[in-house]
Amino acid sequence: MRARDNPFAADRIERIRYRFVGTSLDELLTRLDDMNYRAAITGPEGSGKTTLLEDLREALEYRGLRTKLLFVNDASPLSEAQCRRFLSELVPQELVLLDGADAIRRSSWFLFRRHTVRHAAGLLVTSHRPGLLPTLIECTTTAGLLQEIVRDLSPQTPALSPAFLRALHNRHQGNLRACLRELYDVCAKAP
Amino acid sequence: MGKLNIELNDSRNVFAPGGQVEGRIEWSLDANPTTLTLSLLWYTSGKGTRDVGVLCTNRIDSPGALGSDKFSFTLPPGPYSFSGKLISLIWALELTSTPGSETVREEIVVSPTGREILLTSVAGQGEGKDNQSRPFLECILGVPYAGA
Numbered sequence: 032m033r034a035r036d037n038p039f040a041a042d043r044i045e046r047i048r049y050r051f052v053g054t055s056l057d058e059l060l061t062r063l064d065d066m067n068y069r070a071a072i073t074g075p076e077g078s079g080k081t082t083l084l085e086d087l088r089e090a091l092e093y094r095g096l097r098t099k100l101l102f103v104n105d106a107s108p109l110s111e112a113q114c115r116r117f118l119s120e121l122v123p124q125e126l127v128l129l130d131g132a133d134a135i136r137r138s139s140w141f142l143f144r145r146h147t148v149r150h151a152a153g154l155l156v157t158s159h160r161p162g163l164l165p166t167l168i169e170c171t172t173t174a175g176l177l178q179e180i181v182r183d184l185s186p187q188t189p190a191l192s193p194a195f196l197r198a199l200h201n202r203h204q205g206n207l208r209a210c211l212r213e214l215y216d217v218c219a220k221a222p
Numbered sequence: 223m224g225k226l227n228i229e230l231n232d233s234r235n236v237f238a239p240g241g242q243v244e245g246r247i248e249w250s251l252d253a254n255p256t257t258l259t260l261s262l263l264w265y266t267s268g269k270g271t272r273d274v275g276v277l278c279t280n281r282i283d284s285p286g287a288l289g290s291d292k293f294s295f296t297l298p299p300g301p302y303s304f305s306g307k308l309i310s311l312i313w314a315l316e317l318t319s320t321p322g323s324e325t326v327r328e329e330i331v332v333s334p335t336g337r338e339i340l341l342t343s344v345a346g347q348g349e350g351k352d353n354q355s356r357p358f359l360e361c362i363l364g365v366p367y368a369g370a
Contacts, residue, residue: 033340034268035310042265042272215269219307 032221038185039215044208047180049083054168056090063087063167068126068153073161074170077206080157081130083170087155088128096152097124103131114139118146125151132156132163172207174200180207181214188218224251224287226317228260228328236331239299243330247317248290255319258282262295263316264332268309303331306341 034040051059063070072080081102088098101117103109109117114135121127127147132140140163147154156164174197181191191214203209230245237243247260260280266273278295285291295315304311313332318325331338 032307033305033310034308035305035312037268040267041270042267045272212269219269 032218034219037215037218038188039211039218043184044211047082047183049079049086050176050179052173052176056086059087059168060090060094063155066165066167068155069147069164070155070167071132071161071164072155072157072168072170073159073166074157075159075205077203077208077210078170078172079207080170083168084128084130084155084157091126096126097122098128099125099151100128101130103129103134105134109135109139111136111139114142118142118150121146121151123150123152126153126155127151129154129156131158133158133160172200172205177207177210180211184211185214185218190217224253224319224322224324225249226251226258226319226324226326228315228317228326230315230328230330235329236333236336237297238334238336239297239302239332241297241332243295243297243315244293245315246290246292249285249288249317249319251287251319251322251324253322254287255285255322255324256283257320258285259318259320260293261316261318262297262313264301264303264311264313266309266311268306270309297332300332302333302339304333304339304341 037043072083074080084100088100091098099117099121101109127143129135129143132143135143143154144164154164155167161169174193177200178193178196181188181196185191196210199210199213200207203213225248227248228245229248230243243262247258249255249258258281260282261276262278263274263276265275277298280293282291301311303313313330315328315330316325317327333339
């Protein structure tokens with residue numbers, strides 16, 4: 032199969048948006064407002080934290096809020112100097128969205144937390160572990176969610192049975208990103 | 223709901239590297255856009271992070287809600303349009319109106335053979351590593367690869 036025809040190509044996966052279970056985007060926005068816009072989205076790797084943060088950003092901007100997004104991970108770490116520059120350029124009307132709060136140095140995190148109290152409209156972060164800020168939502172995945180996404184991406188791939196997807200979800204410990212990458216390889220092997 | 227359209231001359235969508243891509247754009251939008259942007263670009267699709275290269279952009283300011291215009295772009299020597307199991311490189315023309323999110327894309331093929339280059343695995347055929355990477359390198363470079 033050509034890469035461009037692979038239903039699990041990265042650009043197709045990027046188009047999948049966060050799917051809410053037991054709550055909704057509007058409920059989450061109300062809760063975020065109640066929390067004075069200082070909160071954390073928590074959950075393990077591949078559970079949809081970044082996707083949800085992106086979706087919230089769009090919804091917040093639609094409601095007229097200004098946001099400033101910063102992605103931090105092992106591949107793009109944040110130095111102390113970069114952190115200070117980012118914070119110095121903030122304006123009080125901006126809501127800071129920090130993806131990967133637990134990937135920045137402890138000293139930078141304290142700086143972020145302290146500085147954004149006075150100099151920003153809020154601080155919304157994603158983190159693998161709870162405790163950095165009050166938890167807005169804990170992202171989790173299920174085998175059923177994986178099946179739903181696979182059905183949307185690749186409705187005509189009979190090899191991807193519910194049992195296969197359950198085992199895959201289990202093997203990757205709920206990491207949907209890892210599951211979808213493996214499914215790319217499964218499809219790539221097809222003629 | 224507005225409408226954007228890209229029409230290639232003679233409905234031709236396969237071009238040689240360095241060739242001329244010509245056609246016409248048409249727009250019929252509900253509101254007056256501030257800008258219309260037509261870009262010639264390539265992007266990758268596959269397992270890894272998406273890569274994009276924008277080669278040229280034509281911008282029309284205050285185009286009005288309804289209209290049409292001709293365009294002409296000269297293609298660079300490469301990269302060629304290609305597909306393997308891990309990555310595809312796709313050339314396209316993209317027309318976008320601002321503000322709003324109206325976008326239309328017309329895919330084209332840029333290749334010296336008149337078809338998308340298909341990269342096939344040559345492992346196990348007793349060829350050296352240099353020969354195995356030759357088709358891929360030629361697609362990226364847009365010129366015959368003579369080896370290191």
